[in-house]
Amino acid sequence: MEIKHSKIALVTGGNRGIGFAIAQGLLAKGYQVIITARSLDKAKEAAEKLQSLGKVIPIELDVTDDDSIVRALQTVRQNSDRLDILINNAGIYPDKGVNILTIDRKLLDLTFNTNTFGAIRIVQAFLPLLEKSQDARIINVSSGYGEINGLSADVPSYCLSKLALNGATIMLADALQSQGIVVNSMCPGWVRTDMGGSSAPRTPEQGADTAIWLATEAPRSETGKFWRDRKIISY
DSSP states (O other), X not given: OXXXXXXXXXXXXXXXXXXXXXXXXXXXTTOEEEEEESSHHHHHHHHHHHGGGSOEEEEEOOTTOHHHHHHHHHHHHHHBSOOSEEEEOOOOOOOTTOOXXXXXXXXXXXXXXXXXXXXXXXXXXXXXXXXXXXXXXXXXXXXXXXXXXXXXXXXXXXXXXXXXXXXXXXXXXXXXXXXXXXXXXXXXXXXXXXXTOTTOXXXXXXXXXXXHXXXXXXXXXXXXXXXXXXXXXXX
């Protein structure tokens, strides 16, 4: 199953929702895609659905667990000598029934470990493979809830984790600019997924569009920016 030709993308949380739609879109553009999920069975199930579009490799990965990240990196190394695209999509939205005045430290820790620290650790771990690409790009899937003007006291851990993810995007872009690695974050909008709910106006494919564009077509001169609908928005 070793990948030697065409561009290679890794999508965390690629087994459903926006991550699945991103994987689908990249496969349609000729990319080979590694999709991860916390359960290998779920990753395999998603990969089977996408197999007709191109080469898909399912991998188990829990972004909150450094040992899991190391094992995933070892698996990727067995299949590829480089990584061209990294999509940090895995995330949680656990703020039901809490607000900034009632949320406890445990829930804050969980959300930050998944939505923010997980993305940072994934970049650190996979950087040696990204450095071998001629066109390496990192896309962090953020949210309008991570904008300074979009913060909500009723969605405390999610908002703060995405605000921090946007900050990490700026810092990663600065740290990796000398190596020619482009880093951006994007807001998919309100999307009909398990997280977004059935009343959301956007399809997963619409939510995935900007991430796919940033991974494949966006000008490399733009890095460290926050995007929605292929346009730069303010942090």
